[in-house]
Amino acid sequence: MNIIIVGAGEVGFHIAHKLSRENDIVIVEKKPEKIKYISEHLDVGAVLGSGSNPAVLEEAGIKSADMLIAVTDSDETNILACLVANFISPHISKASRIRNPEFIRYENLLGRSFLNIDLIINPELEAVKSILKLLEVPGASDVVDFAGELVRIIGIKVDWEQLVGIKLKDLEKKVSHKLLIVAIVRNGQLIIPTGEDKILLNDLIYVISKGEKTCHILEAFGKETKPITKVLIVGGGIVGVTLAFELEKRGIQTKIIEKNPEHCAYLVEKLEKTTVLEGNGTDLTLLREENIQELDYVITVTGEEEQNVMISLLAKALGAKRTLTRINKTSYLPIISAIGLDNIVSPALSAVSALLKHMFQKKVLSVMPLGEDLQAIEVMTTTVSNIIEKPLKKLKFPKGTIVGAIVRNKNVIIPSGETVILPEDRVVIFSTTEAIPKVEKFWR
Incomplete structure (x- = not known):
């Protein structure tokens, strides 16, 4: 596919990185330093300018593109880029990053009835x-x-x-x-x-x-599986407040730390059962006072990953059972396990997952990235497939792939080399990102 990505931030860069092996990518970005970084690290085209400018989109090849993905930090810019793309090239598929809940409330306006945006991506909600x-x-x-x-x-x-x-x-x-x-x-x-x-x-x-x-x-594997009852959230932004609201509905005792006094007042008004604490998550005295060793999870979701990592490490040092850390920069992901953090969540990876599901829906049932270099793909076999009714050990799957499970009439089969695939089986395949094109070719 020919794909134009508007915005070379963390989400845009990661989407380009994931898609550039199998597609022709052009990135539109108005900051020269980001264009330089993209050119040095990815094999993609790059155009300097605003994605909401018709002339810039034409330079990027909008008339011959198959898809536009608008993922700048500005909802308005993303929506306008889709509007311009819809005018110049009505056939093109459009995906837009939209974070403002007020916009999302009017999904019909953004969708088929007006702007024809095919997919709305909200990394924070994902x-x-x-x-x-x-x-x-x-x-x-x-x-x-x-x-x-x-x-x-x-x-x-x-x-x-x-x-x-x-x-x-x-x-x-x-x-x-x-x-x-x-x-x-x-x-x-x-x-x-x-x-x-x-x-x-x-x-x-x-x-x-x-x-x-x-x-x-x-x-x-020696893991404790008791249900979660007590959680501390650090950071009252979109992720923090949305998470607290969902935990309230599930009856989980929740506290949230936010350093901005005005935003604390907003959280008190917005949340019914959550305890709102004004302070800094790096304050050791505050963390000790909250007895974090008695909590099931400390979840750090501020907008600054360095601070999130520091707070999670402090929480672990003070006896927290488990931590969950928001990481925006995907380049940090490979070292997270090495420094002793438990769970991580990445809005960028969550956005990529939502986008891949949308892009692959005509070919496969589902696709999910796992970390940096692993993807899980769920496909449906047909009666004309040349792989059915043959033992898996005789099928020459591409190197770097493995069949993980087969679902047949709601029965789950964990396969061995002797297992055969039948028509209308749902098959879950694991593959390195590098092997994805070979998997698609093999399955076709």
């Missing part, structure tokens, strides 16, 4: 959804559902020495559950493992299992 999913599954580092929650992918940090050194082919006997490890992240490097690979301390492993077995799997 991040809240990711946080809530993690809170539903205490002990997991990452959670992704497929096939209506019949299949669940669980990211687990290995810190239980009883499992260290075990070969993957022997793991089922040790944990007494049917599971499949589809990926290992070790020292920042992604491994698509074989049965001969061993589990090492501090590995981040991705396990696929039946949804109802989640707690059993986590307990088998």
